[in-house]
Amino acid sequence: MKILITGFEPFGGELVNPSLEAVQHLENYIGGAEIIKRSLPVVFQKSVETLIGYIGAERPDAVICIGQAGGVSGITVERIAVNLMDAPIADNEGCQPEDMPVCADGPNAYFSSLPVKRIVQRIKDNGLPAFLSNSAGTYVCNNTMYGLLHHIEQHYPAMRGGFIHVPYIPEQVLDKPGKASMALGDIVKAARIAISVIASYAE
Numbered sequence: 001m002k003i004l005i006t007g008f009e010p011f012g013g014e015l016v017n018p019s020l021e022a023v024q025h026l027e028n029y030i031g032g033a034e035i036i037k038r039s040l041p042v043v044f045q046k047s048v049e050t051l052i053g054y055i056g057a058e059r060p061d062a063v064i065c066i067g068q069a070g071g072v073s074g075i076t077v078e079r080i081a082v083n084l085m086d087a088p089i090a091d092n093e094g095c096q097p098e099d100m101p102v103c104a105d106g107p108n109a110y111f112s113s114l115p116v117k118r119i120v121q122r123i124k125d126n127g128l129p130a131f132l133s134n135s136a137g138t139y140v141c142n143n144t145m146y147g148l149l150h151h152i153e154q155h156y157p158a159m160r161g162g163f164i165h166v167p168y169i170p171e172q173v174l175d176k177p178g179k180a181s182m183a184l185g186d187i188v189k190a191a192r193i194a195i196s197v198i199a200s201y202a203e
């Protein structure tokens with residue numbers, strides 16, 4: 001099988017985004033699956049358009065988008081994307097939508113079609129903190145997850161898709177006392193586990 005995994009560019013004044021760092025460290029084959037690694041801009045709608053372009057070019061069996069959730073203390077597997085853009089800060093092109101739908105004629109929400117509970121459990125079984133989350137926020141990550149699941153629903157009913165948020169890496173919290181972080185190697189390990197679960201689940 002083929003799995004497309006994406007990370008985001010840095011945003012919000014950060015110099016790195018752990019999601020993209022982790023994606024770039026992944027091997028090209030994991031658990032028998034071919035891994036396609038790509039980056040997404042932190043820009044409303046452009047992130048979705050870019051992702052849809054990758055999907056059209058690669059026709060993967062599953063799509064995992066990864067993003068940074070500064071302050072979380074573990075791998076955060078998202079269950080739900082909501083049809084709402086309400087940005088606490090401007091995106092990387094200066095856009096800050098407020099109380100707007102992602103898709104005017106779309107449903108209120110989509111559920112991840114990844115095996116979210118299995119992923120959380122397997123990461124924990126490997127000694128790393130992981131949580132199931134019922135909100136991916138209302139910023140670019142939620143927008144991307146919603147756009148992904150909307151596109152899958154309309155065009156690729158057999159494709160699986162979902163979103164995982166990851167913590168800061170230690171170098172990002174040197175000036176943020178009290179903020180949680182996770183070593184990049186552990187985030188990479190968790191991403192590998194998530195991929196392995198998806199690869200075996202589909203068989």
Ligand code: PCA
Nearest residue numbers: 008042067068139140141
């Ligand atoms: N995190 C942001 C957008 C890009 C990223 O890595 C979010 O959680 O919406």
